[in-house]
Amino acid sequence: MRRTKIVATIGPATADTGSLRDLLEAGVDVVRLNAAHADMETHSANVRRVRELSQVLGRSIGTLVDLPGPKIRSGVIACGEVELANGQEFVLSGSDDGQGDERHVATTLNDLAQWVCPGDDVYLADGAIVLRVLQSLGDDVRTEVVRGGTLRSRKGMHLPRAEAHVEPFTERDALALEMAIAAKVDFIGLSFVRRAEDVERVRAMLPKRGVRPALVPKIETATAIDNLDGIIRTADAVMVARGDLGIQMPARSVPLLQKEIIRHCNLAGKPVITATQMLESMTRSPLPTRAEVNDVANAVLDGTDALMLSEETAVGLYPSQAVRMMSEVAESAEGWPRQRVAPEASGADGDRVAWAVAHAAVQAAEELGVAAILCPTRSGQTAHRVAAFRPNVPIAGISTSSQVLGDLSLVWGVRPLVVAANSDPGEQLRLAVVAARGAGLVREGDLLAFVFGSAGPRAGSTDSVRIVRV
Numbered sequence: 354m355r356r357t358k359i360v361a362t363i364g365p366a367t368a369d370t371g372s373l374r375d376l377l378e379a380g381v382d383v384v385r386l387n388a389a390h391a392d393m394e395t396h397s398a399n400v401r402r403v404r405e406l407s408q409v410l411g412r413s414i415g416t417l418v419d420l421p422g423p424k425i426r427s428g429v430i431a432c433g434e435v436e437l438a439n440g441q442e443f444v445l446s447g448s449d450d451g452q453g454d455e456r457h458v459a460t461t462l463n464d465l466a467q468w469v470c471p472g473d474d475v476y477l478a479d480g481a482i483v484l485r486v487l488q489s490l491g492d493d494v495r496t497e498v499v500r501g502g503t504l505r506s507r508k509g510m511h512l513p514r515a516e517a518h519v520e521p522f523t524e525r526d527a528l529a530l531e532m533a534i535a536a537k538v539d540f541i542g543l544s545f546v547r548r549a550e551d552v553e554r555v556r557a558m559l560p561k562r563g564v565r566p567a568l569v570p571k572i573e574t575a576t577a578i579d580n581l582d583g584i585i586r587t588a589d590a591v592m593v594a595r596g597d598l599g600i601q602m603p604a605r606s607v608p609l610l611q612k613e614i615i616r617h618c619n620l621a622g623k624p625v626i627t628a629t630q631m632l633e634s635m636t637r638s639p640l641p642t643r644a645e646v647n648d649v650a651n652a653v654l655d656g657t658d659a660l661m662l663s664e665e666t667a668v669g670l671y672p673s674q675a676v677r678m679m680s681e682v683a684e685s686a687e688g689w690p691r692q693r694v695a696p697e698a699s700g701a702d703g704d705r706v707a708w709a710v711a712h713a714a715v716q717a718a719e720e721l722g723v724a725a726i727l728c729p730t731r732s733g734q735t736a737h738r739v740a741a742f743r744p745n746v747p748i749a750g751i752s753t754s755s756q757v758l759g760d761l762s763l764v765w766g767v768r769p770l771v772v773a774a775n776s777d778p779g780e781q782l783r784l785a786v787v788a789a790r791g792a793g794l795v796r797e798g799d800l801l802a803f804v805f806g807s808a809g810p811r812a813g814s815t816d817s818v819r820i821v822r823v
Contacts, residue, residue: 354747356766357683358382358659360417360626361676363399364390364667372673373399374406376666379676382762383415383540385661388529389424390507400536413755413769415540415762417569418533420526422544423519425510427477428452428459434505437482437498445475445484447492453504457493460510466494468512476511478504480600511600521545522554530558537564539759542592546570549583556587564756567763569626572614573597581614585621590763592661596629615655622696622708622741624763627652628661632679636669646682653686656694656743658765693743702734707806707815711738714804714818718746721820724799725749727785729772733757735804735815736767746802747794751785768792778808786823799823 360383361367367376377384384403386396400416407414427445431452437443444457447465462468466489469475475484475496482504484496521544533541543555552570559565567589570577574597577584585591593614599607611627618625631649632641652660660679666672696708718726725747728736736750743765750761751770758769770788775781782803789795803819 355684360661361666375673379673380680385417389421393532413758415759416538417540419542429506437501445494479509543570547576548580549587552587590624592626619694624658626659627657635675649682650686696741715742715744718802725794726802
């Protein structure tokens with residue numbers, strides 16, 4: 354059983370029901386919807402489609418809406434894409450009107466000319482294309498192409514010193530957040546987070562009751578690295594956004610920063626996603642490069658909870674093949690011995706008893722050779738804590754709540770399983786065993802570990818371990 358989760362982005366290549374089903378059957382655990390592209394109605398329809406297919410396939414599939422953030426983008430290209438050659442002149446317009454061609458393109462930044470100076474480098478297509486500023490002419494900026502490439506419509510654009518000017522939460526983010534809450538998605542990706550206060554600001558906008566999606570700040574700026582521990586403390590999960598991070602900081606630093614971010618998340622017991630260009634060549638090719646295979650395997654060995662596919666599944670020619678390849682590489686890497694990074698004793702939430710019980714349960718399960726660790730849970734926290742210790746036996750997160758199961762879809766090693774509601778503790782354990790049997794985790798005569806919280810009004814407190822034979 355693969356323990357590392359796979360997040361896949363839905364786009365034109367996978368938006369129809371047949372393609373989406375192929376993607377889920379290939380092994381996707383969480384579906385990502387990028388609010389920077391398409392409209393909110395389209396994303397809401399995709400969430401409904403994922404839920405319907407989850408029922409058909411008998412699996413809990415998580416949904417993540419990635420807020421667009423303040424990301425600066427180039428405008429529409431008349432023919433969809435254009436090739437820019439080294440040395441040619443290219444004009445960036447400070448308005449989002451009109452369609453671009455091989456000579457110019459609009460941008461989403463009205464005061465573009467005020468943000469740049471001659472000699473500055475401007476990055477298009479998320480860093481693939483580099484322009485050098487020559488001069489500003491009114492609202493336009495004349496540049497020379499230093500590194501050419503293919504420019505497609507509405508690609509990410511990066512400017513020097515932009516971080517100081519940009520607010521992390523925009524009006525468009527507010528609309529996307531409202532849609533995501535209405536659609537009851539499981540996760541919200543937060544763009545351009547720089548400090549813990551940026552996460553707390555969005556959390557204050559969530560409903561006080563009912564469905565409250567988990568917040569996943571993306572680490573993509575130098576300031577976020579400086580404030581990493583605070584961001585992790587306030588987050589529900591974290592994304593290593595290597596694309597933007599590799600532009601904001603020297604590319605040579607990104608592999609080391611990836612390891613450091615993952616380690617900090619492991620110590621805090623928070624799930625972490627490694628993202629961007631993991632199997633990028635599979636956007637056009639049925640096979641990845643050897644370097645990409647190494648990249649995926651190394652992220653698993655670093656301790657990531659989840660791996661993410663972006664263009665590979667959104668616009669790629671081989672979306673389900675990319676998922677299968679990622680799944681095979683991840684499962685292979687999981688078989689390699691590595692030193693586990695255990696959470697700190699106090700845990701991220703300060704509940705020392707709950708973390709100690711989870712740790713003891715994992716130790717007992719491994720020493721006794723149990724078949725699986727079953728975690729009946731109302732909030733999902735018991736399964737989170739057990740998974741944080743990376744046991745070498747399967748974990749089942751068992752709940753009556755679809756929201757809890759969706760949250761567990763991102764957590765390393767946890768198989769989310771649904772059970773019917775029952776107030777009798779003994780019956781709850783019996784139903785958990787039935788669910789685990791149905792999932793193929795348990796057979797007659799197996800030894801099992803149950804980890805759970807005592808009955809009471811407070812969900813999220815793990816305080817009990819039981820070892821039983823089926």
